[in-house]
Amino acid sequence: MKNTVAVLNQKGGVGKTTVTLGLASAAWSSGVKTLVVDMDAQANATWALGVDPSLDNYGTGDALEARKPGAAAEMIVASGWSDDVWLLPAAADLTMRETDVSRKDASTRLARSLEGVVKGFDLVLIDCAPSLGLNTVNGLAAADRALLVAEPTVFGLRGISPVLDLIETVWEEHNKKLDLAGVVLNRVPAVSADAQDRIAELKKMVGARTVWKPPIPHRVLINQAHQERAPIHAFGSRATELASAFDGLLKKLLASLE
Numbered sequence: 001m002k003n004t005v006a007v008l009n010q011k012g013g014v015g016k017t018t019v020t021l022g023l024a025s026a027a028w029s030s031g032v033k034t035l036v037v038d039m040d041a042q043a044n045a046t047w048a049l050g051v052d053p054s055l056d057n058y059g060t061g062d063a064l065e066a067r068k069p070g071a072a073a074e075m076i077v078a079s080g081w082s083d084d085v086w087l088l089p090a091a092a093d094l095t096m097r098e099t100d101v102s103r104k105d106a107s108t109r110l111a112r113s114l115e116g117v118v119k120g121f122d123l124v125l126i127d128c129a130p131s132l133g134l135n136t137v138n139g140l141a142a143a144d145r146a147l148l149v150a151e152p153t154v155f156g157l158r159g160i161s162p163v164l165d166l167i168e169t170v171w172e173e174h175n176k177k178l179d180l181a182g183v184v185l186n187r188v189p190a191v192s193a194d195a196q197d198r199i200a201e202l203k204k205m206v207g208a209r210t211v212w213k214p215p216i217p218h219r220v221l222i223n224q225a226h227q228e229r230a231p232i233h234a235f236g237s238r239a240t241e242l243a244s245a246f247d248g249l250l251k252k253l254l255a256s257l258e
């Protein structure tokens with residue numbers, strides 16, 4: 001059974017968390033039971049899913065520390081959205097786990113903690129931090145698919161090859177199930193010759209089929225949904241366009257896991 005997806009990019013602020021939450025929102029609206037694993041010490045996904053990040057609660061930092069396979073089962077909590085969306089929360093302690101490189105099995109600790117836990121869900125989304133460090137390696141080692149989020153800009157494209165290289169390395173060293181599912185384009189302007197040129201360049205780099213449609217447009221409703229800690233799909237007719245974009249991405253993602 002394949003159901004686990006690492007959402008990543010080394011570049012910060014490109015929309016990894018927004019895409020994770022948008023997919024979770026699409027899952028929420030269609031009854032797809034989902035677990036979000038927050039692998040970023042900033043804990044934005046945790047917060048937006050209605051759970052206050054706290055060092056007093058169990059979370060991904062503890063999951064990486066745990067020795068027992070399946071330890072995350074006792075650490076996951078229902079999100080503030082509904083009982084269909086669950087969360088392994090993040091907190092500031094996750095930053096310290098980034099330097100545990102010398103420890104045995106340092107790269108596969110998340111996978112071990114999630115052992116047996118993922119099968120309780122239709123979909124598991126791992127929201128990675130803007131880094132290609134050990135925590136992201138753990139995210140990839142625990143995943144069946146990698147989903148890249150990118151913006152069609154010069155700097156956005158420059159960051160892609162190191163991510164592809166890391167996916168290759170993790171495949172080689174830790175996880176033969178891992179495959180690149182696709183690249184989701186975020187904040188694509190409606191009319192921009194430059195963005196279209198960058199998209200063409202990206203297609204040459206990863207193959208046209210790997211660049212997924214639809215792209216996510218820039219919309220203030222995304223910020224509002226984060227602010228209100230609510231799923232995009234809860235905003236009714238105002239969210240029609242975004243909801244349908246994330247529904248489309250969810251469908252592609254689930255198909256890529258079959």
Ligand SMILES: Nc1ncnc2c1ncn2[C@@H]1O[C@H](COP(=O)(O)OP(=O)(O)OP(=O)(O)O)[C@@H](O)[C@H]1O
Nearest residue numbers: 012013014015016017018130187217218219222223
């Ligand atoms: N399509 C969009 N339309 C409008 N605002 C967006 C869109 N995508 C992202 N944003 C906003 O841009 C900011 C960065 O997005 P987000 O946090 O999802 O990126 P990220 O890649 O997860 O960042 P980080 O690297 O810090 O984890 C947020 O304030 C978010 O609300």
Ligand SMILES: [Mg+2]
Nearest residue numbers: 016017040044
């Ligand atoms: Mg993020």
